[in-house]
Amino acid sequence: xxxxxxxxxxxxxxRRWWSRQxxxxxxxxxxxxxxxxxxxLLGPNGAGKTTLVKIALTIASGDSGEVRLLGExxxxxxxxxxxxxxxxxxxxxxxxxxxxxxxLYGNLSGAETKNVCENASKWLERLDLARWQDVxxxxxxxxxxxxxAFAQALVHDPDLIFxxxxxxxxxxxxxxxxxxxxxxxxxxxxxxxxxSHILAEIELICDRIALMKxxxxxxxxxxxxxxxxxxxxxxxVPASSGVxxxxxxxxxxxxAVDGRFHVELPDRSxxxxxxDALRQKNIEIESLAxxxxxxxxxxxxxxxxx
Amino acid sequence: xxxxxFLDTFQESFRNKxxxxxxxxxxxxxxxxxxxxxxxxxxxxxxxxxxxxNELRVPAFTVTEWVERLQSTLAMLIGTFGLVLxxxxxxxxxxxxxxxxxxxxxxxxxIPRWRLITARYLGGASIMAFxxxxxxxxxxxxxxxxxxxxxxxxxxxxxxxxFAFVVLFxxxxxxxxxxxxxxxxxxxxxxxLIFSPVLAAHEQITPAFSSELYRQVFRSxxxxxxxxxxxxxxxxxxxxxxxxxVNWVVGTSLAxxxxxxxxxxxxxxRKDY
Numbered sequence: 158x159x160x161x162x163x164x165x166x167x168x169x170x171x172r173r174w175w176s177r178q179x180x181x182x183x184x185x186x187x188x189x190x191x192x193x194x195x196x197x198l199l200g201p202n203g204a205g206k207t208t209l210v211k212i213a214l215t216i217a218s219g220d221s222g223e224v225r226l227l228g229e230x231x232x233x234x235x236x237x238x239x240x241x242x243x244x245x246x247x248x249x250x251x252x253x254x255x256x257x258x259x260x261l262y263g264n265l266s267g268a269e270t271k272n273v274c275e276n277a278s279k280w281l282e283r284l285d286l287a288r289w290q291d292v293x294x295x296x297x298x299x300x301x302x303x304x305x306a307f308a309q310a311l312v313h314d315p316d317l318i319f320x321x322x323x324x325x326x327x328x329x330x331x332x333x334x335x336x337x338x339x340x341x342x343x344x345x346x347x348x349x350x351x352x353s354h355i356l357a358e359i360e361l362i363c364d365r366i367a368l369m370k371x372x373x374x375x376x377x378x379x380x381x382x383x384x385x386x387x388x389x390x391x392x393x394v395p396a397s398s399g400v401x402x403x404x405x406x407x408x409x410x411x412x413a414v415d416g417r418f419h420v421e422l423p424d425r426s427x428x429x430x431x432x433d434a435l436r437q438k439n440i441e442i443e444s445l446a447x448x449x450x451x452x453x454x455x456x457x458x459x460x461x462x463x
Numbered sequence: 464x465x466x467x468x469f470l471d472t473f474q475e476s477f478r479n480k481x482x483x484x485x486x487x488x489x490x491x492x493x494x495x496x497x498x499x500x501x502x503x504x505x506x507x508x509x510x511x512x513x514x515x516x517n518e519l520r521v522p523a524f525t526v527t528e529w530v531e532r533l534q535s536t537l538a539m540l541i542g543t544f545g546l547v548l549x550x551x552x553x554x555x556x557x558x559x560x561x562x563x564x565x566x567x568x569x570x571x572x573x574i575p576r577w578r579l580i581t582a583r584y585l586g587g588a589s590i591m592a593f594x595x596x597x598x599x600x601x602x603x604x605x606x607x608x609x610x611x612x613x614x615x616x617x618x619x620x621x622x623x624x625x626f627a628f629v630v631l632f633x634x635x636x637x638x639x640x641x642x643x644x645x646x647x648x649x650x651x652x653x654x655x656l657i658f659s660p661v662l663a664a665h666e667q668i669t670p671a672f673s674s675e676l677y678r679q680v681f682r683s684x685x686x687x688x689x690x691x692x693x694x695x696x697x698x699x700x701x702x703x704x705x706x707x708x709v710n711w712v713v714g715t716s717l718a719x720x721x722x723x724x725x726x727x728x729x730x731x732x733r734k735d736y
Contacts, residue, residue: 171735214571217735237573244571248564250471252478265467265572309568 160189161317161348167222182208184372195349197359200369206352238267241310241318251295259312268313280308299326321352336362360452384450390428392420393443472586481552485594493601530612535699542695553587554649557639566736576732592625620698627694630716633723640727659691689716
């Protein structure tokens with residue numbers, strides 16, 4: 158199945174015309190997102206995440222390379238009818254009510270008014286804004302504004318949705334609802350592309366992630382691939398007499414916890430070698446598990462090492 | 464999809480009371496003339512005029528002359544103060560649209576950028592055109608009813624008033640889009656308006672320049688910039704039924720407005736937001 162989002166050798170340099178100062182925002186970025194998934198783009202501030210999304214949506218233009226959305230070049234603006242976007246710090250016309258806002262942006266996306274009105278009611282209800290639908294957005298709190306922005310990204314029933322910091326300003330219930338909706342959208346065959354620096358949120362909902370730093374993608378894969386490839390293994394054996402000395406003799410790293418020894422092993426071959434040695438000594442093995450690192454620890458390691 | 468920004472501009476003007484302000488101001492002018500202006504006419508000659516009960520000294524004009532002069536004065540006031548007020552009211556339309564977070568929501572739509580700006584421009588121009596038509600039509604109707612003088616020149620001068628606004632609004636659009644500042648756009652347009660009568664007197668001013676180069680530069684500036692002073696002057700000529708030659712005024716001013724429009728489009732369609 159062809160990707161719904163593709164960045165092909167995308168580069169972008171920001172220049173000020175009155176000075177020689179340049180900022181290389183994107184350097185030969187290649188990225189592809191499969192349909193029906195939740196994709197997370199991570200990176201520190203200034204990594205180029207928002208620039209990548211803005212170029213994809215023609216809000217900015219790349220210096221070289223190409224972006225394809227839903228199989229078409231993003232230069233064909235009609236493809237944007239099927240794309241939704243929640244920008245960072247969205248700002249709506251203060252004179253409109255919530256319902257009017259959704260209707261305006263739904264119509265601007267080319268959707269039929271009847272469908273927009275139906276979807277507006279649905280998303281206002283779902284995002285707990287139904288009571289506020291006839292209130293002017295100038296009276297909204299930050300969290301309400303974010304929820305309205307989320308509704309605005311979905312009101313025209315897009316197939317590909319870009320969310321830039323979607324949980325910014327939301328309370329825990331709101332964040333959970335956003336995660337639930339993202340999952341439901343992906344299960345319904347739509348694709349969600351999330352830009353965020355809140356790693357815990359990304360870890361909870363994304364199927365695949367990419368890590369960006371200084372305009373480059375330095376890591377891509379599923380959460381499991383990214384976190385487990387460096388974690389190693391943990392083998393647990395009962396702390397019977399003699400086992401501790403035997404393990405020390407093998408110069409293995411282990412800790413005694415609640416009558417058990419937790420042995421850390423760097424990779425699969427080390428784990429298999431120890432299993433063989435333990436079975437030869439008739440030492441029981443209680444458990445063997447892939448030792449996962451958190452996304453946060455991987456993030457810090459990769460960002461600081463590059 | 465096509466009318467979204469255009470209609471939203473109207474809604475915005477209703478909400479921020481801009482439309483209401485101009486409507487009330489125009490209604491006050493029309494109402495004052497209708498209710499508070501009383502004319503005493505004898506054998507077709509003005510004998511006396513009172514305004515809010517105060518007697519005004521008037522020369523022995525005929526009714527037609529008096530009405531034409533009143534309309535001419537009103538047109539001058541609209542063409543200067545009214546024009547500045549209209550530019551002030553509309554100068555924020557573009558910067559508001561281009562604010563971060565707001566412009567992102569527009570540029571990610573399947574609408575060409577030029578259409579976004581054009582819809583905003585037409586929305587602002589239409590709001591002011593509506594108000595201008597209301598004011599001119601109201602004054603024409605009330606004065607005509609009171610005096611029996613139906614001066615079609617005054618009605619037609621509405622077109623010139625709207626034209627003068629549209630040209631200067633294009634300056635507001637170009638400067639406020641490129642600088643993302645409403646006050647800067649307004650300053651640019653008002654500067655053009657203020658200097659317009661100075662430039663219009665170029666034939667009297669340029670002989671005083673010591674250098675032919677300065678004279679050429681001054682004349683070039685005159686021909687390039689819009690002829691706001693001549694447009695307002697043409698309104699007076701239209702009202703007082705004097706000979707009118709506005710083709711070159713309209714042509715050069717329109718060319719300037721078109722140039723501002725295209726400069727804005729080129730800038731806006733290429734800028735990264």
